[in-house]
Amino acid sequence: MPLYIYQHPDTKEIREVLQSIHEEHIFVDENEIKWDRIFTVPNASIDSRLNPWQPNDFINKTSRNGDNIGALWDRSRELSEKRASENGGIDPVKEKYFKDYAKERNGKEHPLKKQNKNTFQV
Incomplete structure (x- = not known):
């Protein structure tokens, strides 16, 4: 009670x-x-932080929310940015995905990786 x-x-x-x-x-x-x-004030709390290094954490927390695909992509991008900031600007999960993509397609690069190469920097 x-x-x-x-x-x-x-x-x-x-x-x-x-x-x-x-x-x-x-x-x-x-x-x-x-x-x-x-x-x-109620003593309930909602765990809103996701560990960017745990894929199961992302799956479990997003499967219960009922978010649309755009919200999931946004959350995924935020976690990728966190991993990159913790790892010197490179997201190892994203890099592994790009490497696996190229391996499965006989060396063809992922379109996002091509896009990043073609950017002009001053």
């Missing part, structure tokens, strides 16, 4: 009372005084 917090209106004394979630949440003491309920 959840714990509810009440405060005496005059003495400001605080009491914690166990009540069913289906009960009316009021507390009246032995002197027929109705206490004020104190609302607190």
Whole structure:
């Protein structure tokens, strides 16, 4: 049963009372005084951080959200950027994917890798 917090209106004394979630949440003491309920922030947390190095972490957390494909691509890109920033600007997972892509296609490079080579830098 959840714990509810009440405060005496005059003495400001605080009491914690166990009540069913289906009960009316009021507390009246032995002197027929109705206490004020104190609302607190829930102690629940949502794990919103994904470990960029754990593929199963990405799969488990995104499969429950019901996101569209664009949101999944965005989240995947963010994780790739995190891996790259932690690894000197190169994402090893992405590089492995490009290498496997070329191997399966007799040396043909992935279009994104070609695109990165053709960029002009000053």
